[in-house]
Amino acid sequence: MHMLGRMEIVISSVILVIILTLSLRKKFALKRRCPNCGDIHLSKLHRPEWLKSMPVKLYACKSCKQKFYQLFS
Ligand SMILES: [Zn+2]
DSSP: OHHHHHHHHHHHHHHHHHHHHHHHHTTEESSSSOTTTOOOOEEEEOOOGGGTTSSEEEEEETTTOOEEEEETO
16 A cells, blocks of 8 residues: 555656656757747747846747747857
8 A cells, every 4th residue: 555655656756757757858959949839930028037047048939929038050
């Protein structure tokens, strides 16, 4: 019974990580390309103040309107 409870915790954390990865994958990109549809036609958006000290740029895709952060740019 104790082992079963532990397995349930492991399984639910794995599911949680998968959901987080899938939802974050479309929010972040390493290349200057839309992570949602792959389009390279992007418009640059103004970053919030707290982001200006970090190597991150904020873009919006002109094709699917997805907003995402390009890291280490
Ligand atoms: Zn797009």
